Amino acid sequence: MPRYELALIVKAMQRPETAALLRRTVETLMERGAVVRGLENLGEKLLPYKISKHNERHTRGGYFLIDFHAAPGIVTGLLDHLERDIDVVRPTVLKNDPEPSNGPCCGHPVASKHQDTV
Amino acid sequence: IWSKMFAVRSFRSLQFSFSQLGGTQQCLRSLSGSSNVVQKNDDMPLQMENPYKQPQKGCILCNITVDFKNVQLLSQFISPHTGRVYGRHITGLCGKKQREIAKAIKKAHSMGFMSVTHKDPHFMKDPNICDIRHLE
Numbered sequence: 001m002p003r004y005e006l007a008l009i010v011k012a013m014q015r016p017e018t019a020a021l022l023r024r025t026v027e028t029l030m031e032r033g034a035v036v037r038g039l040e041n042l043g044e045k046l047l048p049y050k051i052s053k054h055n056e057r058h059t060r061g062g063y064f065l066i067d068f069h070a071a072p073g074i075v076t077g078l079l080d081h082l083e084r085d086i087d088v089v090r091p092t093v094l095k096n097d098p099e100p101s102n103g104p105c106c107g108h109p110v111a112s113k114h115q116d117t118v
Numbered sequence: 119i120w121s122k123m124f125a126v127r128s129f130r131s132l133q134f135s136f137s138q139l140g141g142t143q144q145c146l147r148s149l150s151g152s153s154n155v156v157q158k159n160d161d162m163p164l165q166m167e168n169p170y171k172q173p174q175k176g177c178i179l180c181n182i183t184v185d186f187k188n189v190q191l192l193s194q195f196i197s198p199h200t201g202r203v204y205g206r207h208i209t210g211l212c213g214k215k216q217r218e219i220a221k222a223i224k225k226a227h228s229m230g231f232m233s234v235t236h237k238d239p240h241f242m243k244d245p246n247i248c249d250i251r252h253l254e
Contacts, residue, residue: 009230042187048233061230065187092229 001035001069003097008082009051009090012044012060021087022064028081034070047089054086061089067096177212178247184218186225189232190241195219195248198237208248 006029010021026036042063051058070078075093082091184191195209196202203223206216226232 007229007231047230048238049230049235051230063231090230094225 001071002095003037003067003069004034004075005094005096006066006068006078007092007094008064008066008088009047010062010064011056011058011087011089012062013087017087018062021085025082025085025088026066029066029068029070029078032070032074032078034068034074034078037067037069039067040065051089053089058089177210177215179211179215179219184215184222186222186229186231188222189226189238190244192219192223192226192232193237193241194244194246196223196237197250198242198252201233201235201237204248204250208250210249 006025008025010018013021022039026039029036042065044060044062047059047061051061079091079093082088182191186192195204195211197204203220206213209216209219211219223232227234232238
């Protein structure tokens with residue numbers, strides 16, 4: 001099964017509400033047959049720009065990262081479900097397969113910077 | 119007269135080529151005669167890798183994974199005033215890494231990790247790695 005990463009931006013809420021949201025998100029994932037690998041909290045930060053979602057203008061948000069393995073067919077259904085959740089500001093699912101490491105990186109010579117040409 | 123001269127010149131050139139051929143044949147005969155001596159060409163250059171070769175220089179992001187989560191790293195390659203991504207002639211990155219950085223910056227923009235129009239004020243004091251001088 002390919003490996004995915006869900007970058008979740010949630011509304012700035014109190015701790016029990018955030019915990020409840022994460023719980024139901026992970027439960028949704030497991031219901032659809034995904035194997036959750038891990039959950040990371042990137043903290044509550046100021047959003048880079050104001051986001052309007054579900055009739056609300058958000059300035060702050062909690063950033064979470066959920067790593068999971070799933071069948072490719074459930075991704076669209078999952079995104080649809082997350083968009084409907086009023087506490088979620090922006091859900092994004094990305095592919096996260098480990099790349100095969102190529103040989104020496106940057107075998108190409110770097111172009112010298114011309115500063116004197118007028 | 120002209121034709122005669124031409125004929126003479128050609129004859130001379132033929133003579134010269136024949137003498138050369140005869141000389142080399144004689145040379146070869148003498149070498150093959152003394153077969154018990156080892157035949158070596160000592161004055162031919164040896165085949166070896168360039169001893170003065172310098173190690174290949176890579177760009178500054180060689181062997182560093184570029185991620186959309188690493189907003190501080192990505193912010194080093196954008197303009198602090200407009201948030202525009204710098205070109206290859208300014209960042210000095212190789213083709214692969216420049217594309218990775220540009221893709222990661224655009225990904226971070228769309229996912230709500232990085233601002234589009236400016237650089238995060240916390241990252242303003244970072245060292246300048248791009249070849250650009252800002253007006254004070």
